[in-house]
Amino acid sequence: MKLLINGKTEPLKQTCISVSELLQVKNVEHPEAVSVQVNKEFVSRTDFDSTLLNDNDEVDFLYFMGGGTY
Amino acid sequence: MGLSESQTERYSRHIILKDIGVEGQEKLLNGKVLIIGTGGLGSPAALYLAAAGVGTIGLVDGDTVDLSNLQRQIIHFTPDLERPKVESAAEKINQINPDVTVNSHNKFAKAENILGLVMEYDFVIDGTDNFPAKFLINDACVMAEKPYSHGGILKFDGQTLTYKPGSACLRCVFEDLPPKNTVPTCSQAGVLGAVAGMLGTIQTAEAIKYITGVGNLLENRMLTFNALAMEFMTINIKRNSGCPVCGTTPVITELQDYEQPVCDLIQKKNPME
Ligand SMILES: [Zn+2]
Numbered sequence: 454m455k456l457l458i459n460g461k462t463e464p465l466k467q468t469c470i471s472v473s474e475l476l477q478v479k480n481v482e483h484p485e486a487v488s489v490q491v492n493k494e495f496v497s498r499t500d501f502d503s504t505l506l507n508d509n510d511e512v513d514f515l516y517f518m519g520g521g522t523y
Numbered sequence: 524m525g526l527s528e529s530q531t532e533r534y535s536r537h538i539i540l541k542d543i544g545v546e547g548q549e550k551l552l553n554g555k556v557l558i559i560g561t562g563g564l565g566s567p568a569a570l571y572l573a574a575a576g577v578g579t580i581g582l583v584d585g586d587t588v589d590l591s592n593l594q595r596q597i598i599h600f601t602p603d604l605e606r607p608k609v610e611s612a613a614e615k616i617n618q619i620n621p622d623v624t625v626n627s628h629n630k631f632a633k634a635e636n637i638l639g640l641v642m643e644y645d646f647v648i649d650g651t652d653n654f655p656a657k658f659l660i661n662d663a664c665v666m667a668e669k670p671y672s673h674g675g676i677l678k679f680d681g682q683t684l685t686y687k688p689g690s691a692c693l694r695c696v697f698e699d700l701p702p703k704n705t706v707p708t709c710s711q712a713g714v715l716g717a718v719a720g721m722l723g724t725i726q727t728a729e730a731i732k733y734i735t736g737v738g739n740l741l742e743n744r745m746l747t748f749n750a751l752a753m754e755f756m757t758i759n760i761k762r763n764s765g766c767p768v769c770g771t772t773p774v775i776t777e778l779q780d781y782e783q784p785v786c787d788l789i790q791k792k793n794p795m796e
Contacts, residue, residue: 483701486701490760493760493761495760495763497765515696515745515760516747518675518676518681
């Protein structure tokens with residue numbers, strides 16, 4: 454399958470993958486601190502396991518950057 | 524009110540811009556911007572807002588200038604060490620542009636004082652370095668219906684979005700503070716000084732656009748960049764009906780101070796992914 458991850462097309466071996474599994478496949482280190490949009494809708498963290506991604510879905514990972522350095 | 528002869532000359536490069544002109548410059552001179560945090564992001568913001576002739580600039584920071592600040596907090600100079608940051612910043616603003624009135628608040632933004640501060644201004648710039656303050660600013664601006672620019676930097680990365688009443692807020696994207704221990708401290712991870720300058724000037728351009736009413740703000744969009752790859756990316760974001768502060772049934776109805784270690788960041792392997 455193919456996914457559009459943060460604007461870039463990425464082929465995946467899997468034919469079906471959940472948001473949680475995708476976070477693992479992409480080696481996201483702190484998935485508990487990443488927000489995920491699928492097709493421009495935010496997915497609640499509690500639904501990461503149950504949300505399955507389809508071919509050509511758009512997925513956005515948003516990382517929080519907390520610095521501003523007073 | 525009309526511009527004086529010296530103002531016409533000082534702001535001539537703004538005035539010849541079709542989108543700004545005399546009218547836009549007058550809006551700037553009547554504009555009021557609050558900068559929360561006069562550090563890495565607040566320094567360039569304060570300098571450019573002052574030079575642009577934004578008539579009233581509010582500064583909020585309870586910190587003093589430390590030697591390790593000078594690598595990026597460019598409004599503070601070596602002789603300013605140990606001085607209150609707002610005092611050091613106010614002095615530079617006055618030197619750059621006597622048209623500007625500076626309101627210095629030598630304290631940190633807290634749940635008890637932030638609403639009173641943001642109410643006095645047209646636009647707020649988040650130049651803070653920690654999650655609790657960023658969420659506090661977001662919640663206060665949502666409640667006060669005050670537009671603001673969120674900014675965050677770490678290492679070689681920056682991110683920013685502009686909130687306007689009705690658009691997606693920070694909590695639409697990040698519901699709550701990330702869990703502790705997922706995040707080392709800023710002083711451990713470091714930040715490129717120029718990255719602070721890049722992001723702080725983007726935030727300043729947003730403030731100026733808002734006041735003059737030109738262009739498209741970073742509303743419902745989050746801009747992120749990585750200075751190593753020198754790649755910029757804008758992700759469209761949508762207001763979240765389940766947002767705890769601006770959603771259909773908000774659970775956050777009053778401000779509170781959140782507890783978290785200062786200057787958190789999130790380690791990630793793929794900065795632009
Ligand atoms: Zn929201």
